[in-house]
Amino acid sequence: MKILSEVGKYLILMKEVFHKPEKASIYKKQLLLEMDNLGLDSLGIVAIISVFMGAVVTIQMAFNVDSPLIPLYTIGFATRKSVILEFSPTIVSLILAGKVGSRIASEIGTMRVTEQIDALEIMGINTASFLILPKIVACVLMYPFIILISMFLALAGGWLSGVLTGLVASSDYVYGLQYQFKMFDITYALIKTVVFAFLTASVSGHYGYFTSGGALEVGRSSTKAVVNSSIMIILFNLILTQLLLA
Amino acid sequence: MIDVINVSKTFGEHEVLKNINVRFDKGKTNLIIGQSGSGKTVLMKCLVGLFPIDSGTINFDGRSFSTISYEEKKKIRQEIGMLFQGGALFDSMNVEENVIFPLSMFTDMSINEKIDRANFCLKRVNLENVNKLFPSELSGGMKKRVAIARAISANPKYLFCDEPNSGLDPATSIVIDNLISEITQEYQITTVINTHDMNSVIEIGDKIAFIYKGNLWWEGDKNSILNTDNKEINDFVYATELTRRIKGK
Known part of the structure; x- marks a missing residue:
């Protein structure tokens, strides 16, 4: 029953969030600010993780295809598949759920407990839309770029580790990256990314918005936001994979 | 002018406001006073629409805040200024x-x-x-x-202040009180202040509504509050040693 009640509250909140904005120019300013806060600010951590994960995936592939019957370009091919289909869209989105989700929930939650949301409401502003919509739109717009950068850096990291350790020649790795390349893989990854971006921002916004109490509850909301965003990402990853690849 | 007519508010089994009837006048500093937990903050939150009321009506210059549509409420809210306890x-x-x-x-x-x-x-x-x-x-x-x-x-046409002096030293409190009072008279605003600071009551209480256990227990002004025979009011006003000494003199 509690889950149903929570889902109901979430859906009602989303109805409020997608109301027409009071003043477009203010929302535009908010959107640009959120694109910077939630998107550009996440690039550093995504870049570091992507390069190292790409490197590790390549090394693991090289050890697993240690057979003369399997061509070396398989390393590049398998790394590409792992990175594009799963690592960048799903694992990076999970990492972003932690970073972006906790930021959204704690920011909105703190505004709630310090009566800043009440102040907005008394002014006659649709607070759900004013606070959550720019964050959702910013995430949905920025995540695909972040994920594309993550893919590039992970593949570059793989190339670097493969070549530097002598596990695979540069030409073999690059041939593997190009071998049987399907554009749909990128489309599939970006569709997942957009859905994950929406889930992270909206679920975290929901937990932040309904915070009540003090600093302890803000922390709890932030934790709940990260945990539930991650669960939703895993669940929708399965659903979307079945829908798009089966 | 704000009219509060037969307003009640319940949280679960607990009736916080019981059939409150009070008028807050334009160009005056109207004070809601009472002990902690008496229901004054709930009354203020009902006034500004943060809590929906269970029964009764709240009229802003004849416009019923409790029965109008969301869009009409937004218009009234744009005429409201509010000072929160923490700013x-x-x-x-x-x-x-x-x-x-x-x-x-x-x-x-x-x-x-x-x-x-x-x-x-x-x-x-x-x-x-x-x-x-x-x-x-x-x-x-x-x-x-x-x-x-x-x-x-x-x-704004209406100014609401929730505990404007909380956390401030007495000198700064008086500055804030006087400021609110001056602004109220200068711009002819209907000001409602929620407080339990007796300095404010004596300084700027043009109209005072005393809430006791969810009821409107007493109404008056800064002069009449010092001379009332009402026991609950006196317990509140003369709760400190300092005020009792002043009364004794």
Whole structure:
């Protein structure tokens, strides 16, 4: 029953969030600010993780295809598949759920407990839309770029580790990256990314918005936001994979 | 003028407000006083629409706040300024941005007009050269004054203040009280202040409503409150040794 009640509250909140904005120019300013806060600010951590994960995936592939019957370009091919289909869209989105989700929930939650949301409401502003919509739109717009950068850096990291350790020649790795390349893989990854971006921002916004109490509850909301965003990402990853690849 | 007619509010089994009837006059500082937990904060939150009321009516100059549509409520809310206990300034905005925020949302004023208005309001609350400071860089009294400047920036018809003196020293409290009182008379605002500070009651209480256990127990002004025979009022007013000594003299 509690889950149903929570889902109901979430859906009602989303109805409020997608109301027409009071003043477009203010929302535009908010959107640009959120694109910077939630998107550009996440690039550093995504870049570091992507390069190292790409490197590790390549090394693991090289050890697993240690057979003369399997061509070396398989390393590049398998790394590409792992990175594009799963690592960048799903694992990076999970990492972003932690970073972006906790930021959204704690920011909105703190505004709630310090009566800043009440102040907005008394002014006659649709607070759900004013606070959550720019964050959702910013995430949905920025995540695909972040994920594309993550893919590039992970593949570059793989190339670097493969070549530097002598596990695979540069030409073999690059041939593997190009071998049987399907554009749909990128489309599939970006569709997942957009859905994950929406889930992270909206679920975290929901937990932040309904915070009540003090600093302890803000922390709890932030934790709940990260945990539930991650669960939703895993669940929708399965659903979307079945829908798009089966 | 705000009319509160037969307003009741219950949380679960607990009836917090019981059939409250009171009128808050225009151009006066109307005080809601009472002990902690008496229901005065709930009454204020009902007045501004943060809590829906269970029964009764709240009229803002004849417009029933409790029965009108969401869009009509928004219009009335744009005529309301509110000063929160902690100031409730927006952390991500500096002082100037906080003050011009209501103007940016609801007017088509140019940026220069908005800055002029912000400077005027900040000067009115005796704050200058703080435009670019952030709330975290302000003292408690300065935060309250910025919050008052924000509350009056859009020329509100109604001003609500929730415990405006909490956390302030007595001297700063008097400055804030006088400021609110002056602004109320100058702009003919209907001001409602929620407080349990006896200094405020004696300084600016043009009209006082005493809430006791969810009931409107007593109504009067700053003169009559000192001479009433009402036991509960006297227990509240003369709760401290200092006020008892003053009464004895």
